[in-house]
Amino acid sequence: MNDHKSACMILVLLIAGMLYGVNQLRNASASARTAADAVQTQAEAAQQQAQLAQIQLKTLESKTSELRRAAELWKPHFARHATPQSAEQRIVEVIREGDVFVISQKFDSRQLDKDAMISEALVADLVVEDDYTKTLNWLGTLEEKIPSCRVSRCNLKRGDRGNDIHLELQLQIPVLKKS
Secondary structure, three states: OOHHHHHHHHHHHHHHHHHHHHHHHHHHHHHHHHHHHHHHHHHHHHHHHHHHHHHHHHHHHHHHHHHHHHHHHHHHHHHOOOOHHHHHHHHHHHHHHHOOOEEEEEEEEEEOOOOOOEEEEEEEEEEEEEEHHHHHHHHHHHHHHOOOOEEEEEEEEEOOOOOEEEEEEEEEEEEEOOO
C-alpha cells in the first residue's frame, strides 16, 4: 500500500469513528429528550393534582368553616378537663358552691374511642335531695359552669320531706386528649 491509500484508509476510519460518535451522541440526546418529556409530563400531572387538591381544600374549608368556628368557641370548655380527675374536681366544686345535699356520688371513667380527640369521658352518677327551687337552680348552675357536660339521665321524684325533690342525675364530661 502506498501512502495515498494509507491516508485514505485513515480518513475513512476517522470518518467512521466520527459517524459512530455522532450516532452515539444522537441516541444519548434522544433518550435524554424522552426522559425530559416523561419528567415534564409527570410534573404537569403533579401540578394538576396540586391544583385539584387546592380546590378540594378550599371547598372543604368553606364547608367546614362554621363547624371549625364552633369548635374554636368550645375548645376552651373542653380543654379545662384534660384528665378525669380535673373533671371530677370541677363537679365537686360545683356541688360545694351550690350547697345542695348529695346523698351519693359515684365517678367512673369510660373509654369512648381510642383514636378520637375526645377519647374518654368521666361519668358522674349523683343523687341529690334538697329543696325544689334550690336543686333546680343548682342544676342550671351546673350546666352553666360546666357547659361541656352532657346530662344523660335525669330522674326527678318527690322528696321525703315537704318541698324536697329527689334528683338522680348522670353526667358525662368529655376528657380531651392531650395533643
